[in-house]
Amino acid sequence: xxxxxxxxxxxxxxxLEIFPPKRKSNLESIYETVAELxxxxxxxxxxxxxxxxxxxxxxxxxxxxxxxxxxxxxxxxHLTCVNSTKADVQEMIERFRAANIQNVMAxxxxxxxxxxxxxxxxxxxxxxxxxxxRCDDQLEILGACYPEGHYQSTSLESDIQNLKYxxxxxxxxxxxxxxxxxxxxxxxxxxxxxxxxxVPVSAGIMPIVKASQIEKTVQLSGASLPHDFTAxxxxxxxxxxxxxxxxxxxxxxxxxxxxxHGVDGIHxxxxxxPQVAVRVYEAIQDLLPREEDTQTNNRREQKWxx
Ligand code: FAD
Numbered sequence: 001x002x003x004x005x006x007x008x009x010x011x012x013x014x015x016l017e018i019f020p021p022k023r024k025s026n027l028e029s030i031y032e033t034v035a036e037l038x039x040x041x042x043x044x045x046x047x048x049x050x051x052x053x054x055x056x057x058x059x060x061x062x063x064x065x066x067x068x069x070x071x072x073x074x075x076x077x078h079l080t081c082v083n084s085t086k087a088d089v090q091e092m093i094e095r096f097r098a099a100n101i102q103n104v105m106a107x108x109x110x111x112x113x114x115x116x117x118x119x120x121x122x123x124x125x126x127x128x129x130x131x132x133x134r135c136d137d138q139l140e141i142l143g144a145c146y147p148e149g150h151y152q153s154t155s156l157e158s159d160i161q162n163l164k165y166x167x168x169x170x171x172x173x174x175x176x177x178x179x180x181x182x183x184x185x186x187x188x189x190x191x192x193x194x195x196x197x198x199v200p201v202s203a204g205i206m207p208i209v210k211a212s213q214i215e216k217t218v219q220l221s222g223a224s225l226p227h228d229f230t231a232x233x234x235x236x237x238x239x240x241x242x243x244x245x246x247x248x249x250x251x252x253x254x255x256x257x258x259x260x261h262g263v264d265g266i267h268x269x270x271x272x273x274p275q276v277a278v279r280v281y282e283a284i285q286d287l288l289p290r291e292e293d294t295q296t297n298n299r300r301e302q303k304w305x306x
Contacts, residue, residue, distance in 0.1 A: 001074045002140045003103045004172040006043050007200040010289045012258075013265035014281075015076075015175075015202060016040060018272050019048040020059040030063055034071055036274030040281035046076035046105060046142075046175075046267075061092070065099035076142055077101050079131075080109030081121035086130060088118075093134050105142040106131060106171065123162075128169035143171035145201065147179045147188035151222050156188065160195050172199055175267045178206040178217075180250075181226040182257050202265030203258050207251035207276050209244045211237070217271075248276060252283040259287045 006013050016037055021030055037045065047064045064077040077096055081089060096104060106128040111117070121127055128141050143166040146159060153159035163174075174197075179185055185203055192201065208214060214233060218225070225233075232250055236243035255266050266284075270277040 001102065003044060003074065003076060003142060004140055004200070006074070007173060007264055010043070011265075012263050012288070013043045013200070013202060014040070014288055015044045015046060015265060015267045016042045016277060017046045017048065017204075017267060017269050018063075019050065020063055021272075024059060027059060027063075030272070031066065031070075033270075033272050033274050034063075034067055034073075037270065037277055038071055038073060039274075039278050040268075042073060043265075044074040044076055044103070046078060049078040049080050049107070049109075058092075061095045061099055061101065064096075064101050068099075068101065074103070075101065076103040076105050078105040078107055079127065080107045081124070081127035081130075082109040082111060083115075083117050085118050085120050089121075089127065089130055090134060093131060093139070097135065097138065102138070103140045103142065104131060105144070105175070106166070106169075107144055123165065125165035125169040125171075128166060128171055132170045140173075141169075141171050142173045142175060143167075144177065145174040145188075145192070146177045147185045148177075148222060148224055150177075156191065160188075160192055160197070163192065163197060164195065167197055167199060173265075174199055174201045175265075176201065176204040177223070178204045178221050178269055179223045180218075180229045180254070181224055182254055182261075184224060185258070186261065200264035202267040203255075203263050204267045204269060205251050205254055205258075206269035206271070207247050207280055208233075209247035209273075209276055211240070211243065213271070248279050248283070251280055255280070255284050256287060259284070 018033060021027060045067050047060050049058060049060045060077050064075040067073050067075045079092055106124050108124045124143055131139055131141055145163055149156040149159045189201060206217065229250065232246045236246050258266065268277055268280060
């Protein structure tokens with residue numbers, strides 16, 4: 001299924017993100033994770049692309065293909081370009097097509113200071129153009145966006161202007177960086193809509209359930225930390241079980257508020273932890289569309305001009 005069509009049919013779309021195991025020898029473990037995640041009835045699961053863009057080591061395509069064909073769950077394969085040549089991208093696109101993958105998230109990838117890069121692509125929009133050129137509309141393209149601005153942009157305004165290059169290059173759905181302050185998301189969405197960005201935007205939410213996540217993930221994302229969040233962290237600083245429960249509650253509170261505000265989609269960063277994802281899903285399930293709601297929606301006039 002083409003992911004943009006999902007956003008025509010239901011609101012919110014509920015999706016999950018996983019990453020390939022660091023070692024290929026651990027590949028089987030990801031399928032145990034996917035089997036457990038299937039309890040969340042996700043509309044799709046996206047699979048990140050890592051290994052420094054190294055195609056030979058990359059298991060994104062294989063995992064995405066198995067999610068789709070063995071578990072019957074729609075999938076999005078991520079693809080980065082900053083350390084790839086056009087020939088690498090072509091090879092990867094051919095693999096996606098051979099695996100019958102229909103949806104790709106076009107990303108630049110992070111730049112590690114001092115790293116020698118291929119430099120055939122500077123930005124995600126150039127990758128989106130290349131995907132369009134190579135596959136003639138056979139792949140749907142998603143892209144990333146940043147409610148609090150990308151760390152390299154000089155302002156949120158200029159980041160949103162740059163985001164328009166992606167949309168012009170064929171990106172039809174956006175997924176946000178994680179955030180903890182819903183107001184930041186609402187302000188960003190207002191600005192993006194005012195700037196003429198009309199594609200669906202899914203809100204990226206990551207439950208913080210361990211102290212180790214705080215430094216690593218939270219600081220890397222650059223997300224601002226609202227008072228309620230920092231109060232939670234201080235309160236459970238020396239209480240891992242309390243933090244686990246409070247972190248799930250915080251994410252659930254964010255998601256319920258987003259859905260009540262009419263968000264297009266929720267994208268849960270699972271960190272390959274199905275127990276946390278299932279707990280979150282169970283606490284928001286009543287707000288997700290049921291099958292019969294989706295059918296009613298199908299009969300309504302389509303909303304998105306994609
Ligand atoms: P870009 O869109 O290229 O933006 C990067 C910077 O350049 C921004 O400051 C932007 O304002 C500016 N810019 C954009 N276009 C132009 C232009 N045409 N001219 C001038 N300036 C421009 N990383 C991985 O390695 N693997 C993954 O699987 C992965 N998945 C992700 C999924 C999501 C939902 C998100 C939010 C991020 C993900 N990342 C992943 C991280 C991502 O690669 C980094 O955040 C990276 O630094 C930027 O990627 P981008 O695609 O947004 O880049």
